[in-house]
Amino acid sequence: MCRLASRSFFSRDAASLARDLLGTTLVRTLPSGERLAGMIVETEAYVGVRDRASHAFGGRRTARNESMYAKPGTLYIYFTYGIHHCANIVCGKMGEPVAVLLRALRPTEGHGSMATNRGWGVGAAERQHELCRGPGNLCRALAIDRSLDGADLVPGRGGASGSVSVEIPRRSPIEPGMVLNGPRIGLGNAGTWKDRPLRFWVRDSETVSGRRTAETRRPGAV
DNA sequence: ATGACGATTTACT
DNA sequence: GTAAATCGTCATA
Numbered sequence: 431m432c433r434l435a436s437r438s439f440f441s442r443d444a445a446s447l448a449r450d451l452l453g454t455t456l457v458r459t460l461p462s463g464e465r466l467a468g469m470i471v472e473t474e475a476y477v478g479v480r481d482r483a484s485h486a487f488g489g490r491r492t493a494r495n496e497s498m499y500a501k502p503g504t505l506y507i508y509f510t511y512g513i514h515h516c517a518n519i520v521c522g523k524m525g526e527p528v529a530v531l532l533r534a535l536r537p538t539e540g541h542g543s544m545a546t547n548r549g550w551g552v553g554a555a556e557r558q559h560e561l562c563r564g565p566g567n568l569c570r571a572l573a574i575d576r577s578l579d580g581a582d583l584v585p586g587r588g589g590a591s592g593s594v595s596v597e598i599p600r601r602s603p604i605e606p607g608m609v610l611n612g613p614r615i616g617l618g619n620a621g622t623w624k625d626r627p628l629r630f631w632v633r634d635s636e637t638v639s640g641r642r643t644a645e646t647r648r649p650g651a652v
Numbered sequence: 653a654t655g656a657c658g659a660t661t662t663a664c665t
Numbered sequence: 666g667t668a669a670a671t672c673g674t675c676a677t678a
Contacts, residue, residue, distance in 0.1 A: 474659070485659075492675070493675095494675080509673060510657095510659075511660050511670080512673070564661070566661065614659070617659065618657090620659095
């Protein structure tokens with residue numbers, strides 16, 4: 431019914447991956463073996479050294495963003511505002527600092543643990559769509575922090591499933607017409623790059639963060 | 653050593 | 666709509 435995303439799946443440009451991650455499932459396996467998972471419904475592409483909004487703009491390379499230069503399929507986790515972690519999937523060609531930010535999931539497994547991670551009490555059923563809405567909330571719900579920075583989403587030869595992976599259903603649950611895109615969120619002085627339609631989300635998804643009513647464009651267009 | 657800032661979230665007017 | 670929270674990171678000295 432589904433397959434694990436391979437290295438080649440991640441080895442392509444960020445906008446294309448950001449679009450095609452919609453409808454796939456992000457799986458977080460805890461040390462206890464419990465699975466926390468959700469369908470990806472919102473992403474943003476950070477397309478490389480020329481992207482003024484990227485942490486790697488101009489080839490910037492520091493201890494913090496080192497993982498952006500790792501191989502496709504690597505997790506890049508950063509800490510910001512003194513409070514939140516945000517998760518990216520590195521893509522592009524080997525050594526290129528290109529990545530996709532995961533902004534929201536529709537939870538599918540482990541709702542109870544996610545609620546606990548969010549600091550919620552019991553009876554959170556009516557707020558399930560808020561569990562993983564927004565990049566910071568998503569990380570908190572899935573217990574993702576900098577200890578996972580640099581982790582590989584693609585299993586090694588041993589075949590052991592990693593602590594984070596992406597599962598691709600044989601048939602996408604997302605109809606092509608359900609995908610919208612528009613400008614990325616929360617950018618400062620990114621100049622012209624601020625308005626590029628590099629944010630992708632699923633239409634009508636209650637779990638999408640920020641504005642849900644932006645322009646429609648040809649899926650994958652940049 | 654120090655200061656400014658942030659790919660956010662939440663609460664409040 | 667605006668503001669506060671909060672601290673690791675980076676540039677500057």
